[in-house]
Every structure is written in C-alpha cells, then in structure tokens.
Amino acid sequence: MVLPMGSRDLAEADRDLAGLADRWASAVRQTSFVALSGPDLVDLLATQLHRLAAALVADPFCDEPGYEVGAALVSARLTSEAALHRTVAVLAELPAVVGGGEHRLSGRMAALLGAVAGGFTRAVRERTVLEQERVRLAALNAVRAAERSHRESAARLRATFDAAGVAIAIGDLDGNLVDVNPALARMLGAEAGDLLGRSAFDFFHPDDVATIQAATQEWLSEGDGEQVRVERRFRRADGRVGWVMLTVSLARTAGGGPGYLVAMAEDVTERHRLQDELHHQAHHDPLTGLPNRTLLWQHLAELLGRATPQCRLGLCFLDLDEFKMVNDTLGHGLGDQLLVAVADRLHACVRDAGHFIARVGGDEFVVILCGTNGPERPVALAEAMLAALRPAINIDGHHLNVSASIGIVEQPALGADPEEILRAADTTLYWAKADGRDRWALFDAERSAHQQLRYALTGRLPAALEAGELTVEYQPIVALPRAGAARAPAGVRGAEALLRWHHPELGTLSPNTFVPAAEQTGLIVPLGRWVLRQACTQAAQWQQRLADPPFVSVNLSARQCADPGLLEDVTQALDETGLRPDGLQLELTETAVMQACTPPRVILQALADLGVRVAIDDFGIGYSNLAQLRHLPLHGLKLAGALMAGVRAATPDRVDEGVVATVVSLAHTLDLTVTAEGVENAAQAARLAALGCDLAQGWHFGRPGPAEVVERLAARTGDQPGDGGPPG
Numbered sequence: 001m002v003l004p005m006g007s008r009d010l011a012e013a014d015r016d017l018a019g020l021a022d023r024w025a026s027a028v029r030q031t032s033f034v035a036l037s038g039p040d041l042v043d044l045l046a047t048q049l050h051r052l053a054a055a056l057v058a059d060p061f062c063d064e065p066g067y068e069v070g071a072a073l074v075s076a077r078l079t080s081e082a083a084l085h086r087t088v089a090v091l092a093e094l095p096a097v098v099g100g101g102e103h104r105l106s107g108r109m110a111a112l113l114g115a116v117a118g119g120f121t122r123a124v125r126e127r128t129v130l131e132q133e134r135v136r137l138a139a140l141n142a143v144r145a146a147e148r149s150h151r152e153s154a155a156r157l158r159a160t161f162d163a164a165g166v167a168i169a170i171g172d173l174d175g176n177l178v179d180v181n182p183a184l185a186r187m188l189g190a191e192a193g194d195l196l197g198r199s200a201f202d203f204f205h206p207d208d209v210a211t212i213q214a215a216t217q218e219w220l221s222e223g224d225g226e227q228v229r230v231e232r233r234f235r236r237a238d239g240r241v242g243w244v245m246l247t248v249s250l251a252r253t254a255g256g257g258p259g260y261l262v263a264m265a266e267d268v269t270e271r272h273r274l275q276d277e278l279h280h281q282a283h284h285d286p287l288t289g290l291p292n293r294t295l296l297w298q299h300l301a302e303l304l305g306r307a308t309p310q311c312r313l314g315l316c317f318l319d320l321d322e323f324k325m326v327n328d329t330l331g332h333g334l335g336d337q338l339l340v341a342v343a344d345r346l347h348a349c350v351r352d353a354g355h356f357i358a359r360v361g362g363d364e365f366v367v368i369l370c371g372t373n374g375p376e377r378p379v380a381l382a383e384a385m386l387a388a389l390r391p392a393i394n395i396d397g398h399h400l401n402v403s404a405s406i407g408i409v410e411q412p413a414l415g416a417d418p419e420e421i422l423r424a425a426d427t428t429l430y431w432a433k434a435d436g437r438d439r440w441a442l443f444d445a446e447r448s449a450h451q452q453l454r455y456a457l458t459g460r461l462p463a464a465l466e467a468g469e470l471t472v473e474y475q476p477i478v479a480l481p482r483a484g485a486a487r488a489p490a491g492v493r494g495a496e497a498l499l500r501w502h503h504p505e506l507g508t509l510s511p512n513t514f515v516p517a518a519e520q521t522g523l524i525v526p527l528g529r530w531v532l533r534q535a536c537t538q539a540a541q542w543q544q545r546l547a548d549p550p551f552v553s554v555n556l557s558a559r560q561c562a563d564p565g566l567l568e569d570v571t572q573a574l575d576e577t578g579l580r581p582d583g584l585q586l587e588l589t590e591t592a593v594m595q596a597c598t599p600p601r602v603i604l605q606a607l608a609d610l611g612v613r614v615a616i617d618d619f620g621i622g623y624s625n626l627a628q629l630r631h632l633p634l635h636g637l638k639l640a641g642a643l644m645a646g647v648r649a650a651t652p653d654r655v656d657e658g659v660v661a662t663v664v665s666l667a668h669t670l671d672l673t674v675t676a677e678g679v680e681n682a683a684q685a686a687r688l689a690a691l692g693c694d695l696a697q698g699w700h701f702g703r704p705g706p707a708e709v710v711e712r713l714a715a716r717t718g719d720q721p722g723d724g725g726p727p728g
Contacts, residue, residue: 016097017053020090021046027086032078041076048072052091052116053098056108063115070119074127081270084120088113088274107294110282117278121271125245128166132264135164136227136249139262167265170251173220173258175200175213187244187267189237200263205233205241216248220258231268242269285359287336288343296358296366300418303370307413314369314378314410317425318346318385321403321437323363330398337395339363342402345388349381366425375410375442382406382440390438403438405429410442424448454517457501461514461523464501465530472534473498473704476713477553477675477697480689492714493695494551494585497535498704499527515557524557531555533573538707540579542714550714553585555617558592567603570612581611585636590616593632601632608633615675619643620663629670636673639663639693644676647691648684657691664692 025042034041048069055065073079073087091113095105138160161168167184171177177195185192188203201209212232219228227249234244245266253259283295291299303313320342327335339359346365350357356368367385369378386406392399407428409421424443432441464470477494501509518524532554539552560566574581586607593604593616608614615636620643639660647656667674676688679698688696702713 013097013099017049018046020093020097021049024049024087024090027090028073028078028083031080031082031086034077036076044072044076049094052094052112055112056094056098056105061108061111063111066112066115067119067122070116070121071123073116073120074123079124079127084117084274087116087120088278091116106286107282107292110278114275114278114282117271117274121268121275125266128245128266129247132166132247132266135160135166135168135264136247136262139168140249140251167267169195169200169263169265171200171261171263173261175216175261178260184265187236187265188234189240203234205235208232219248220250234265242267243272244268288340288359290343290347290365291356291358293358293360296356296360296368297418299356299358300368300421303368304413304416304418307416309412309414311370311413312372312374312411313413313416314372314375314381314408315421315425316367316369316378316382316385316440317407317409317422317429318365318367318382318404319406319429319433320363321405321433326400334395334398338393338400338402341393341395342389346385349385349388353381355381366422372410375408378408378410379440379442382408386438386440405432405437406440407432408440408442427451451517454514455521457503457509457514458517458521458523461518461527464503465527469502469504470530471500471502472531472538472707473500474538474552474707474710475697475704476702476710477550477695478701480676480685480693480696482689482692482694492550492710494553495707495710496553496587496697496704497531497538497555499531500704519557519559522559524559525563528555528557528560529569529573532569533577536573536577536579536584539583540577541707542711543578543580543583546711546714548714549583550710551583551585551613553587553615555587556592558589561588561592561604564603567606570607571610574610574612582613585613585615587615587617587638590619593634605633608635615673618677629666629672634670634672636675636695637663637667638675638677641678644678644688647687648678648680652687657687660688660693661691668692 021042024045025038029038029041036044051065052069055062073083078087092109095109098105139157161179161181164181165183167187168181169177169184170179176197176199180192180195182192185195188195201213204212212230215228215230227247229245229247231243231245233241235241245268247264249262249264251259251262283292283298284290285292300315307313323335323338326338339362342363343359343365346367347357350367353369355370358366360366367381369381372378386404389402389404392401394400407425407430409425409428411421427448428441428443431447432439435441461470474495474497476492477496479491479493499511499515501514503509515524515527518527535552535554539549542549542552556566563569570584570586573579574584588604604614613635614633615638616634617638618640619637620640643656643663644660645653645656647653647660664674673694674692675695675697676693677697679685679688679696679700681700684698685696685700702709
C-alpha cells in the first residue's frame with residue numbers, strides 16, 4: 001500500500017511500518033491466547049497498521065478504520081485489557097513513522113486511538129454478551145430443570161454458577177441478594193457470605209441509586225423485555241469507585257409470573273479510565289494542559305446554543321509578539337518552556353473569574369467570558385493579561401521579555417456563529433499588531449467591513465486592469481517663488497501620477513481603498529509596474545509636445561522598493577516609451593528609504609545614476625535620521641501634511657513654522673528640493689514660499705485630473721517668463 005509520506009522515502013516508510021508491526025506483535029503476543037502463528041500475527045497487525053496509516057493522512061479524515069482495527073484485534077482473540085494497553089502504546093508511534101508533520105497529525109492520532117479502543121471494547125462487549133447469554137440460558141435451564149429434578153439440576157447450576165468467569169448475582173424482586181458467585185465477590189472485594197441478604201443498590205454509587213431503582217421498577221412494571229442493560233458506577237468494599245456493565249434478566253416461575261432477578265456484571269473500569277484519558281488527550285494541549293481548539297469550539301458552540309436574548313459574551317484572542325524569534329534564536333525547547341510559563345500567567349488571570357481559556361495554536365490563546373454587559377470586562381481582562389506578561393520570564397538563565405497583542409470581540413450571544421466570532425477576533429488581533437503591538441484592539445464592524453471590501457477589491461484587481469477600469473490621473477506640481485524674488489505666476493514643473501479605479505458598481509475609488517491590501521498580497525508589484533508604464537508614456541508625450549515639459553512623479557510602495565526587478569522595470573519603461581530619465585521622479589515612503597539596505601539601496605543608487613530623480617514622500621511622519629539623508633541617493637523631499645498642519649492653519653503656529661524652516665534649510669544644504677503637499681489657498685502658498693519650499697501641489701493649484709489639463713497648464717506656463725525655480 002503506498003502512503004503519502006511527504007518527502008520521506010517510501011521504502012524507508014514501509015520498513016518502519018514493518019518494524020512497528022513486529023514490535024506490536026511482540027507486545028501483545030503474551031497477553032492473550034492467540035491461535036495465529038507468529039508470522040501470521042505479524043501479517044495481520046501489519047495490515048491493520050497500513051489501514052491506520054492511510055486513515056491518518058487521508059483527506060477528509062475519518063476515524064472509522066480505527067473501529068475496524070479494534071474489532072479485528074478481538075477477532076484474533078487479543079481480548080485482554082493488557083493487549084489494548086500495549087496496542088495504544090505502540091500505535092502512538094505511528095505519526096512519527098508516517099511523517100508529514102507530527103504536530104498536525106497528533107489530533108488525528110488521538111481520534112484514531114479512541115476509535116481503536118471503542119472498536120475493541122465494542123467487540124469485547126458483544127463477545128461478552130454472547131457468553132453472558134449462554135450463561136444466562138444455562139442458568140435459566142438449570143433452574144427450570146431444578147423444578148423437575150431438584151438435586152441433579154442444583155448440582156449442575158452450582159457448578160456453572162461458581163465456575164463462571166462472569167460475576168453473577170441472584171436477587172429477589174426488591175433487589176436483595178439471594179446468591180452470588182465467587183466472581184462477583186472478587187469484583188466487589190468482599191466475601192460472598194457477607195453479600196447475602198444485602199440490597200444490590202448498596203453497591204452502586206449514591207448518585208446513581210435513584211436512577212437505577214426507577215429504571216428497574218419501570219422495567220418490572222411494564223414488562224418491557226426479559227432483560228435490561230445499564231452501565232453505571234459501583235463501589236467496592238474498600239470505597240473505591242469503578243464502572244460496571246450490568247445485564248439484569250427476569251426469571252419467571254413455573255406459572256409464568258416474575259420469580260427473581262439474575263444479574264451479570266462486567267467490570268469496565270479500566271475501559272472508562274482509558275477512554276477518559278484518550279478524551280483528555282484529544283481535547284487538551286499536551287504542552288500546557290489547557291483546552292485545545294477542539295474543546296474551545298465545543299465550549300463556544302454550547303454557550304451559543306443555550307443563549308437567551310439577554311446573553312452576551314466576550315472573547316479575547318491573544319498572540320505573542322515576535323515569538324518566532326525566540327524559537328529561531330534560542331530553540332524550540334526553550335520556546336516550549338516559554339509557552340508553558342505564559343500559559344501559567346494567563347491562567348492565573350482568568351482562574352478566579354471562571355473564564356474559559358484555551359491554547360489554539362503555536363503562540364495563540366483564546367479566553368471566553370460569559371455574561372458580559374459591554375466591552376468593559378473583556379477590555380479590563382485584556383489589560384490585566386498584557387500587564388501579567390510584561391515582567392521578564394527567566395528560563396535557563398535567559399531573561400525573556402514577552403509582549404502580546406489581543407483582539408477583543410464583545411457581542412450578543414444569541415444567533416452568533418462560533419466561526420464568525422473567532423474570525424472577527426483574529427482580525428481584530430492583527431489590528432492590534434498593526435497599531436504597534438503590546439496592546440489590545442476592540443472589534444469594529446464598520447472597520448472590518450471596510451477591510452473585507454479592500455480584500456475583495458484586491459482580488460478583482462487583475463480583472464479590472466484587463467477590463468480597462470483602472471486609469472491614471474495627474475495633479476500639477478508647481479514652482480514657488482524663491483524668497484526675495486518678485487511674485488510670479490506658479491509654473492508647472494511636474495505632475496504626480498495618481499491611480500484611480502472606475503468601478504462599475506462602486507464608482508470611482510481612490511488608491512486608499514484597495515492599495516493597502518494589494519501591498520499585503522503582493523499584487524502591488526504588477527500594479528505599480530503598470531502605473532509606471534502609463535506615467536512614462538504620458539511624460540514622453542509631454543517631452544515631444546512641450547518646450548518645457550513637466551516631469552512625472554510616480555509613487556513606489558515598500559514592496560516595489562524591495563523588489564529586485566525594480567531597476568529592470570524602470571529601465572524597460574524608459575526605453576520602451578522613449579522618456580528621458582530626468583522626466584521621471586520616483587517617490588518612496590520615508591520608512592522604505594530609511595530601511596533600504598543592499599541590494600535595495602544599490603538599486604536606488606543605480607536609478608539615480610541613470611538620471612531618474614528619487615524623492616522621499618510624506619517626509620516627517622516616519623523615523624528617519626536626518627543625518628543619514630546625505631548618504632542616500634536622493635533629489636528631493638515632499639513634506640507630509642501632518643508636518644505642515646500648523647503652517648496651513650488660519651493662524652500659523654510659530655513652532656511648526658520653525659520646524660518646517662529647519663527641515664527646508666537642512667534639505668537645501670544637502671542639495672535637496674523641498675515640495676509642500678496639500679496647499680489649499682494662496683495664503684498657504686505664500687507662507688510656504690517664504691519658508692523656502694521650492695515646489696508645491698494641492699487643490700489651490702489643481703486637483704487630480706486628465707493629463708490634458710496638466711499639459712494645458714504647462715503650455716501656458718511655457719509662454720510666460722519662469723521664476724527660476726528648481727527643476728521638479
């Protein structure tokens with residue numbers, strides 16, 4: 001049988017499965033009487049291993065083969081509890097043999113082990129029922145024969161009764177014990193003589209007595225069948241509690257009326273213990289002991305299923321910041337210890353309040369709060385968890401500073417969907433990370449809808465490009481009069497290329513609607529390449545038609561800056577359109593420029609050497625070191641609107657004016673051109689000119705529009721004397 005073993009050698013996997021079959025046979029051979037020879041037993045178990053291995057990696061996953069394997073063991077007469085225990089121990093090694101991600105297969109293996117145990121116990125129970133039926137019939141036949149020949153039948157009955165391996169008790173219709181066999185006395189840990197005359201209900205767990213009595217009386221009064229089967233807890237003489245599978249039969253008198261009760265009992269305590277252990281393994285994280293994703297889902301579904309219109313719930317989705325760096329630098333072993341320490345701190349935050357906490361991924365935890373009445377309680381809990389994680393955690397001499405980001409959802413519970421709640425919390429978690437980490441964020445339906453719209457639009461971008469829905473508009477960039485120069489009309493020196501999407505249903509969309517998601521998905525690279533080509537084509541036409549053509553300024557995203565094909569894209573666009581390099585300006589964000597390193601910085605230098613202008617866009621909102629500007633291949637700065645807020649105010653802020661003047665002075669010292677953005681009126685333009693800004697753009701000079709508008713303005717400027725401003 002060929003199994004999808006991932007990158008493992010198939011022959012090696014087959015040898016490992018064969019070795020596992022040998023170990024399995026050795027483990028169980030002495031636990032039961034097996035009619036099969038040694039090689040036949042190995043072949044049988046090897047066949048079962050292949051069935052389990054195939055089920056383990058199958059998609060979709062199904063645990064039914066586990067039940068069939070458990071039944072096959074019983075059919076081979078491997079029926080002892082020791083055989084089941086050793087089988088579970090051996091099969092636990094199967095994920096490592098199959099390969100393909102033991103962490104991913106652990107949940108499936110736990111389900112398969114539970115199915116094996118279930119199939120085993122079901123087959124054993126059916127086998128036991130057959131034995132019990134034979135014993136019951138023998139007992140009943142012996143009783144009837146006793147009425148005909150008391151002495152002979154009594155001897156046969158006693159021999160069968162005493163020698164039976166199944167625990168048997170005979171009682172009156174009130175449940176008082178009339179006779180018990182040695183097997184029952186051993187099961188209860190008492191002497192047979194001490195049991196006679198006592199009520200059978202004395203040996204059941206107190207919490208189950210009322211239920212058993214009611215069921216027995218109902219069965220006797222309604223005469224529904226000749227026997228009843230129940231599985232309940234019982235108490236041994238030493239007080240220990242176990243589980244028993246009890247089959248109670250009604251023996252009738254010669255006249256056909258109820259005579260007495262015959263009960264046969266099977267101690268199934270070990271099976272219950274094993275099932276509980278397997279259930280715990282399937283629903284709890286083996287590293288931290290917290291509930292896992294499966295149990296979280298069940299708990300959340302149960303809460304929502306019994307919710308009333310007044311019920312609300314809160315959910316905190318927590319993810320450690322930069323945990324991957326811990327694993328990569330200090331190893332997964334220390335990372336696991338860190339997760340245990342984090343789980344302990346988080347559990348301490350929620351334990352007294354009774355909130356449900358689960359580990360749902362590598363470094364992801366979820367807390368569910370019931371009975372909330374608004375976001376206050378989950379927010380307070382989130383702040384408490386963040387505070388609990390901030391003190392350093394000491395592991396093996398390492399002092400680890402841990403922070404986390406938390407997404408919070410608080411909403412009515414009635415009618416809510418578990419998957420949607422978890423998805424909303426996961427989305428909100430990444431809002432917190434995007435806002436700076438070590439913080440929480442509260443779910444906002446409007447923001448989520450806007451984000452979903454962004455991603456939906458991004459997915460349609462390639463089709464929109466093919467359909468011609470995307471266009472490029474241009475906003476004039478004009479020269480400002482220099483300080484001390486005579487006032488002159490603003491001269492068009494350039495134009496910024498701005499992408500627009502004319503959506504057939506949503507109308508004209510600005511780049512802010514879809515570009516951020518395109519940046520995250522990588523679509524920004526081909527999209528930016530298209531904008532670059534369109535802009536270069538237009539600027540080349542201006543160079544052909546105008547005496548003093550404006551340059552075109554194109555924005556580059558962070559992904560484009562890091563793309564190794566950027567230089568080739570620019571060179572190809574210039575060559576194919578015929579645009580002179582000085583007719584193109586590339587605008588990069590301040591952060592992208594300052595983070596640029598080899599090879600991106602080398603590419604920027606190559607572009608500058610080619611003659612292409614390189615400018616920093618939105619300068620003043622990033623974190624750049626001004627002293628580093630002199631080492632970068634830059635030609636200009638575009639001041640961010642936030643930096644000039646005080647300058648553009650009706651009553652200018654002298655401090656803001658001073659900051660702008662200082663930045664302009666430094667830029668001029670470095671031979672950089674300064675462009676002011678967002679100029680809305682003549683007073684602002686005059687103020688910025690007085691501060692030394694070289695260029696400006698904004699609604700005062702012209703809104704984004706067709707290339708023809710910029711061309712007309714540039715042609716009109718070319719007919720007038722210039723102001724001697726710097727080249728755009």
